[in-house]
Amino acid sequence: MPELPEVETVCRLIRPKLVGRTLGVSRVHWQRSLGGLSVRRFSKHVRDARVRRVRRRGKYIVAELEREGSFAGAILVHLRMSGRLHVDPAACDRGPHLRVSVDLDDGKRLNFLDVRKFGRFTFCDDPLEVLRALGPEPLGSEFTPLWLRDQLRSRKRILKPLLLDQSFLAGLGNIYVDEALHAARLHPLQRSNEVSARKSNALREAIRGTLLEAIEREGSSFDTFYRTPEGQPGSYQHQFQVYGRNGRPCRTCGRKISRIVVGQRGTHLCSRCQRSYPPRS
DNA sequence: AGCTACTCCTGGTAGC
DNA sequence: TGCTACCAGGAGTAGC
Numbered sequence: 001m002p003e004l005p006e007v008e009t010v011c012r013l014i015r016p017k018l019v020g021r022t023l024g025v026s027r028v029h030w031q032r033s034l035g036g037l038s039v040r041r042f043s044k045h046v047r048d049a050r051v052r053r054v055r056r057r058g059k060y061i062v063a064e065l066e067r068e069g070s071f072a073g074a075i076l077v078h079l080r081m082s083g084r085l086h087v088d089p090a091a092c093d094r095g096p097h098l099r100v101s102v103d104l105d106d107g108k109r110l111n112f113l114d115v116r117k118f119g120r121f122t123f124c125d126d127p128l129e130v131l132r133a134l135g136p137e138p139l140g141s142e143f144t145p146l147w148l149r150d151q152l153r154s155r156k157r158i159l160k161p162l163l164l165d166q167s168f169l170a171g172l173g174n175i176y177v178d179e180a181l182h183a184a185r186l187h188p189l190q191r192s193n194e195v196s197a198r199k200s201n202a203l204r205e206a207i208r209g210t211l212l213e214a215i216e217r218e219g220s221s222f223d224t225f226y227r228t229p230e231g232q233p234g235s236y237q238h239q240f241q242v243y244g245r246n247g248r249p250c251r252t253c254g255r256k257i258s259r260i261v262v263g264q265r266g267t268h269l270c271s272r273c274q275r276s277y278p279p280r281s
Numbered sequence: 282a283g284c285t286a287c288t289c290c291t292g293g294t295a296g297c
Numbered sequence: 298t299g300c301t302a303c304c305a306g307g308a309g310t311a312g313c
Binding site: 079081164264 | 306
């Protein structure tokens with residue numbers, strides 16, 4: 001599933017193909033991809049606007065638009081489970097999963113594909129309205145050791161759902177939470193207020209290290225899903241320590257990786273490496 | 282405040 | 298082979 005590293009990879013690859021382009025006609029094949037916006041309004045907002053900048057915030061891709069040099073809203077993309085973004089020649093047939101496409105002034109087309117239809121490709125007058133609900137960037141300057149310690153201490157939430165909560169920290173999903181918790185040797189069911197300062201620092205390092213390494217490897221690909229916009233798979237899936245390794249030996253200690261369900265999410269852990277929960281008595 | 286359940290969707294696969 | 302049933306899962310929302 002596209003999480004921060006995958007979204008960052010997509011962003012880096014499509015940025016040079018979009019910045020400076022003027023948008024043309026759009027085609028909407030699945031209206032709900034627009035997230036409630038009408039086809040007419042979407043098309044009108046996008047047409048003849050120029051792409052000023054392409055950036056990532058959490059798992060969102062934000063393509064900021066301008067008209068006559070002034071900010072004119074943004075295309076906001078969330079890939080959710082199976083979304084993909086490609087810039088293709090206009091003649092390229094992307095098949096039945098193409099949901100939205102927008103013509104570019106260089107004869108190409110920005111295509112949004114999404115097998116499971118959970119993703120969003122929409123226009124937003126003020127993207128900050130959506131983005132300000134997000135927590136800090138795990139690779140940004142706000143995510144300090146002190147911030148994490150304070151935030152963990154001031155809540156009494158189970159670690160896994162807390163780390164998945166985008167309003168707490170932006171960009172982590174099921175895969176990288178499991179990987180980071182294993183790297184920090186923390187149990188997914190541990191309560192946030194019961195995490196020591198030392199463990200909090202370890203968690204911060206684990207989150208940042210995991211994400212940075214995954215970005216370096218252009219994310220993770222499996223299940224025929226995520227691909228870079230160049231069509232290449234990422235390679236971080238070969239580094240997984242726990243995710244999807246149910247029943248196979250932990251690469252640290254050899255114990256079989258177990259799978260439990262936490263907050264309706266499949267959760268993978270090593271019960272020897274991550275034994276802080278339940279508390280030993 | 283924090284939790285659970287439900288919804289949206291499809292392709293893949295287990296079981297028969 | 299061909300059918301049905303079920304599963305994964307990010308995020309929003311309702312309800313307790």
